[in-house]
Each structure stands twice: as C-alpha cells, then as structure tokens.
Amino acid sequence: MGKPKFLRSRRLPVWLVLFAVPATAHAHTQVEGVGDVLNGLLHPLGTPAHLLILLGLGLLAGQQSPPNLKTPMLAFLPLAAGALLLTATGIITSVYQPILIGMALCVGTLVALEAPLPRLACMALFGAAALALGLDSGVETRSTVTVLKRLFGTWVSLGLVVFNLAYYVSLWAKQKWQKVGIRVCGSWLIAISFLVLAFALRR
C-alpha cells in the first residue's frame, strides 16, 4: 500500500515551514483590515495556550484506535458554541490561565501514554476543553454583530483545527515510528505545560 496522497505532495514541507514561521504568533490581538470572521478564525491560532490544547486534542483524537472522530466532535462543537455564546453575554470572557494550561497538561499526558479513551471519558474531556476554550475567547467590543461574527469565526477555527489534525493523524500514523512521534509530541506538551504552570504559580 502506498503512502497517503497528502504525504506524496511536494507541498508538505512548504506547509510545515509556513506553520512554523513565528511572525504569525500574535495572541489576543486584532488583525486590522481582515474582517471580523477572519479575526475570529485567527484567534485560536494566535493564542498559544489555545493552540496547545487544540494540538493535544487533535493528536489524542487521531491516535485512537479504531479511529472515531464522531464522538469527540459531537461533544466538542456544541459545547464550544455554547461557551462562545456565553461570552457574548459578558458574564464571563476569560478563563484563569492555569486551568487552560492544566488542561493542556492533561491532554498531553494522555497523548504521551497513547491512552485509549472510553466513549464517555472522551466526550467529557473534549466537552471540558471546548468549554474552557470557548469561555476564554471573549470579544471585547460593544457591537453585537461584530461579536457574533468573531465568535462564529473562532468556533469554525476551533472545530477545523481539531478535526483536521485528528483526521490527518488518524490517516498518517500507521507505522510504529509515526505513533512514537505523536507520543513524543505529547511529552513535549507535558513539558511545556508544566513549565508554564510553574511560571504562573510564581506570579
């Protein structure tokens, strides 16, 4: 059996390089002139804590065997939408950062252990992550239309990142070294989260 089509693409290294260019990292900032929906789309990608969790969730969902993206996405998408809408009310617009980092630590540990997730645990984990990410994505502006557009963009982005990552990981990680690579990424997530938690405690 040959390699998956996307692995045969000559564009893969280019995409890898583009994703690594540090100029794209602008947490919680608004990009002028790109519209509200796109600003919302960019928000999770420009917030390192969110990106850590999303990477972990994508890797975790993708490494499950047999592949099952339906269960995590069914929990993730509605709860993310609910949490994002809750921020629009102004009751809560951000989450205590150590909670987010703790969640990344938890997800990273599961990835490193290559832990098989029972259906309920999977739904609980992805649901909790969706709530945390959604509630931390509040938009500080008074225009309701702007807020809703940005929240919609954020919701699409959250779903797309997790789903795409999980889909491609499940498609790609067939050989032993590939599975090991994903576990190593999990260990990196643990290390990063642990250090940031310590830094948050110092503050």
Next chain:
Amino acid sequence: MRTQWKLPKLAVLGLFGTWLFTLMPLTAAAHTGTGNVGGLLSGMKHPVSGLDHIVAMVAVGIWGAFIGGRAMWLLPVVFPVVMAFGGGLGVLAFPLPAVETGIAISAVTLGAMVALAARPPLWVAAVIVGFFAIFHGYAHGAELPAAANALTYAVGFVVVTGLLHLCGIAVGLLVHWPWGRIAVRAGGGVIAGIGVGFLFGLI
C-alpha cells in the same frame, strides 16, 4: 532483533526545513526577548547557547539509539518531561545546589555510557537520564527572561531540546554499521571529554 526505523526523505526534509525556518528572525521583536515571538526565540536559543547543554542532549539521543528498541524513544520522552519538572523548580527559585556541575557531570556520564557501550536495563537508563534532566531544566527555568512570554519560551526550548535529541538519534543509528559503531563510541568519548572540560573549568 533490532527494530528497523525508516524515515521517509520527505519527512526528514520537512522536519529540517521547519526547524530551519523557525530560527528565522522575521520580525523586529526578535531581538527584544519580549512577547510571544521574543519568548519563542529566547527559548529556542537557550538550549543551543551552551556546549554542555548541547552535548548532553545529543548524548541522550545517541544513547537511546545505541541501546535500541524502546529506549530510542523512551529516553527522549523522559528527558523533556523531567526537564520541565526541573524547569519548574528553577522558575520557583527552589534551591538546587551545583546546577552547572550537574550539567557537566551529565555530559561526562552520558558520554561515558555511549563510549563504554553500556546497555543497562531500560528503567536504569531512564532514571539516569531523568536525574540529569532536572539540572538542565533548572538552568532553563532559572534563566527565563522576565519579559518573555513563558509559554512560547517553553515551546521554544522544549522543541529545540527535542530536535537535539533527534540529532543524537540520527548519529546513534550509525551503530547499524561496524564503522559507525566505532564512530559513535568515539563520539561518546568526545562528549565525555567535553563534560570533563566543563567540570574542571577548562572549557
């Protein structure tokens, strides 16, 4: 029987290209050490800013590949996780004596293990690597720039540490050839020698 690890050329190229481009100082903020990008670049530079750090981390990869089997990935997984624990101690200013001496001894020990072709049980190797990872992590954590983003700093140094392990694994895989075995053991001797140099202040 030794496990055969075959990395597709495309994956190797992609990995190298990604690493190379993340080092590019694309924005003016790169030189300030502040914010997300500054934190990332500071974190990426830290593991490669000291020869003692570099040789010890490369030695972890070489030793893992030298032992073979599960050690090849387990040691590079253990190292960053325990290193983050050490980093936490450093960030919290927990008193840890003789950090620099510990780092130098790590190079001596790990280099000697490779030079002597030591193949201890996996858990012994993991304990040795984990013990020394605390010193390396402590140094990273204690020297975290105050103005830098802690999360991106952690991302930078964990990823570069992982890539140094990967370099070590690549070198260690030379043991599949008779001449490579001699070269790898000689490399271990050089690493141990560098460690001795640092230990006695000769380097």
